[in-house]
Amino acid sequence: MTSELDADSIERIESGDLEPTAGMIRIIARGLHCSPLWLTDGLDPHMIAGLRAEAAKAGAALAEGRFSEARDRYATLLRQPPLGMVPDLWRQAELGQAHAAEREGDLPQVITRVTRLLDAHLDEPAERVARASGHWTQFVDYRVRLATVLCRSHLEAGDISASVAVGERALDREIGAAGWTSSVIELGCALISTYGEQVDLGSHPEEAGHGSHLRLHLLLSELTSAAIELGEPRGRIAVAWQNGITAARSKMSSTARGLFEQALSLYAAGYHDPHGLARLRASMAGEMVTADPEAVEEIHPLLMGAQIELADAAAGIVDRGRCTLALARADVLRGDHRQAVDRANEVVKAVGETAALLVVHASEVIAEAHLRLGEAWEAEQALVAAAERWETMTSRERASAMWMRVADLRSRGGDLEGGRAALDRALAVIGV
Numbered sequence: 001m002t003s004e005l006d007a008d009s010i011e012r013i014e015s016g017d018l019e020p021t022a023g024m025i026r027i028i029a030r031g032l033h034c035s036p037l038w039l040t041d042g043l044d045p046h047m048i049a050g051l052r053a054e055a056a057k058a059g060a061a062l063a064e065g066r067f068s069e070a071r072d073r074y075a076t077l078l079r080q081p082p083l084g085m086v087p088d089l090w091r092q093a094e095l096g097q098a099h100a101a102e103r104e105g106d107l108p109q110v111i112t113r114v115t116r117l118l119d120a121h122l123d124e125p126a127e128r129v130a131r132a133s134g135h136w137t138q139f140v141d142y143r144v145r146l147a148t149v150l151c152r153s154h155l156e157a158g159d160i161s162a163s164v165a166v167g168e169r170a171l172d173r174e175i176g177a178a179g180w181t182s183s184v185i186e187l188g189c190a191l192i193s194t195y196g197e198q199v200d201l202g203s204h205p206e207e208a209g210h211g212s213h214l215r216l217h218l219l220l221s222e223l224t225s226a227a228i229e230l231g232e233p234r235g236r237i238a239v240a241w242q243n244g245i246t247a248a249r250s251k252m253s254s255t256a257r258g259l260f261e262q263a264l265s266l267y268a269a270g271y272h273d274p275h276g277l278a279r280l281r282a283s284m285a286g287e288m289v290t291a292d293p294e295a296v297e298e299i300h301p302l303l304m305g306a307q308i309e310l311a312d313a314a315a316g317i318v319d320r321g322r323c324t325l326a327l328a329r330a331d332v333l334r335g336d337h338r339q340a341v342d343r344a345n346e347v348v349k350a351v352g353e354t355a356a357l358l359v360v361h362a363s364e365v366i367a368e369a370h371l372r373l374g375e376a377w378e379a380e381q382a383l384v385a386a387a388e389r390w391e392t393m394t395s396r397e398r399a400s401a402m403w404m405r406v407a408d409l410r411s412r413g414g415d416l417e418g419g420r421a422a423l424d425r426a427l428a429v430i431g432v
Contacts, residue, residue, distance in 0.1 A: 051083055055093055062100050063275075065314035070100040087135075091142050098149055103316030107157040107354045114150045118143065137178060144174050144183040151190045156318055158356025158393045160194060167191030180226040182235035188223045189242040192216055197357065198395050201249040212397070220246060233271040237263045241280055248287035256291055260284040278313035282306035286326030289333065296333040303327050321347040321358050328365045332372065340369040360389040367405075376413050380406060391429060400430040 012018035058073035074097035077083060083090050094117055101109045120126060121143045130139035147170035154163035167190060174184050195216040220242060227235040244259035260280070267277050285302040288295065307323050324347050331340035344362040351358050367382035387402030403426035411419030 047082055048086060048089075051077065051080065051086060051089055054080075055089055055096070058093070058096055058100075062096060062103070063314055065311070067100050067104040067314075067316075071097060071104070074100060088138070095142070095145060095149075098146075102149065102153060102318075103314070105317040105351055105355060107153050110153045111150065111157065114146050114153065118146045118150060121146065140174060140178040141181065141183050144170065144181070144187050147174070148183070148187045148190050151187065151194065155190075155194045155197065156355050156357050158360070158389070160197060160393050160395055163194040164191070167194060180230055180235075182227075182230065182232045182238070185223050185227050185230070185235040186238045188219060189238045192220055192223070192242055192246070195219070196245070196249065197393075197398070199397050200401060201246065202251045216246070233266045233269070237266050237271065237276070237280070240266070241283065244284065245287055248291035251291060253288065253292035253295075256287065260288075275313045275315060278306070278309040278315055279319055282310055282315075282319065282323040282326070286323060286329075289326055289329050293333050296330050300327075300330045300334065303330060317351060318355050318358060321351050321355065324350075325358065325362055325365060328362075328369075332365065332369050335372075337369040337373045341366055344369070356389060356393065360386050360393070363389065364402075371409075376409060380409050383409065387425075396429050396431070400426045402426075403429060 009018060054073065054077045058070050058077060061067075061070035061073055074093050077093050078090075078097065083093065094113075098110050098114050098117075101113065121139070127139070130136050147166060151163050151167040151170070154160075154166060167187065171184070171188055171191060174187070178184070195212055199212045199216065201213070201216075220239070224239045224243065227239040240259050240263035244256045244263065247253075247259055248256035260283075263280055264277075264284075267273070267280070281302070285299050285306050289299050289303070292299070303323065303326055307320070307327065310320050310323055324343055328340040328343035328347070331337070331343060344365045348359050348362050353359065363382045363386040367379045367386065370376075370379035370382060383402055383406045387399055387406060390396075390399035390402055393399075403422050407419045407422035407426060410416075410422055
């Protein structure tokens with residue numbers, strides 16, 4: 001039964017004089033026809049199968065858009081004491097719970113939960129166990145995924161400084177821990193999304209070689225090179241997608257279109273991720289509305305289709321809100337300004353105050369629609385709200401640009417004193 005272990009070793013294990021290695025436990029379990037977990041923790045295969053079945057049900061609820069049910073199921077699973085003895089399943093359940101909360105728009109809960117999880121996985125004893133058990137690669141990959149969720153959630157919640165801090169620390173740490181992987185590349189792209197909210201790539205092309213602009217472009221170049229060298233579809237999709245967004249916001253519409261198409265072609269080649277594909281199509285259409293306004297009649301039906309596809313793919317409330325806001329921008333371009341205001345207000349109502357990034361972009365759309373309707377007072381209120389939010393979110397360049405618009409609007413309306421006050425604020429924000 002245990003021919004690979006000599007009698008002396010077995011006797012010493014039984015007496016407690018020898019701590020069995022993982023290999024020894026596997027040999028004994030094979031001979032006894034039982035699970036190694038049953039030997040070490042008293043877990044039989046039926047109990048483990050039951051836990052995995054519950055995790056599968058929670059995952060199905062998440063994939064089908066039943067977010068509240070998914071959260072309840074994951075919470076019930078996480079309360080099961082035996083789950084802690086199956087680390088891979090415990091990690092799967094914790095991350096699933098975070099994803100369900102994120103898609104439901106509960107960003108404070110996501111941030112609290114994932115921060116705690118990430119801290120636990122930065123603990124030195126946890127790292128030692130992961131290395132000793134031969135699961136270091138999986139351990140680091142899980143940590144990278146946690147950091148990506150946290151970086152993204154801080155951004156959506158409007159805490160740009162926290163998003164940058166999480167993303168930069170994690171990127172430096174995990175490249176050193178395991179080198180470049182598709183998960184690390186996705187983390188880098190999440191960080192670039194945050195950099196992109198600190199700058200206006202289209203308004204100041206002369207800044208492309210300086211400050212935040214330079215930081216964004218250098219990291220994107222590094223990620224692109226890593227994805228090409230790695231050659232995995234997931235990493236290549238991430239960088240093509242992020243390059244497409246950057247090109248679109250730099251007003252290079254034809255370049256952006258080609259990059260988005262490159263990402264779509266990788267899905268067409270067989271990469272299966274319906275949720276990611278729906279988000280990519282919505283992102284492409286939304287970015288192209290701003291990058292190529294003359295093509296709005298061509299893009300509008302793509303946005304309508306993307307909205308349906310996001311719902312079918314169980315996308316979260318923030319992703320769906322972002323697509324609705326892109327439709328509002330298209331409404332402005334098509335001359336349907338009332339519809340634009342209604343759509344943008346619908347987004348604000350749906351996401352509440354927690355999704356601050358989406359709310360500030362909604363304020364910008366509302367301001368533009370009111371301006372085109374000749375409603376200066378309403379436009380000013382929306383611009384001031386946007387400027388104040390950008391200040392709170394520590395996006396100085398965007399805040400300054402909003403205050404400059406307020407100054408211009410007030411001055412043109414005859415409020416010279418108010419215009420001067422807004423101009424002073426714009427200069428103060430940017431540090432001039």
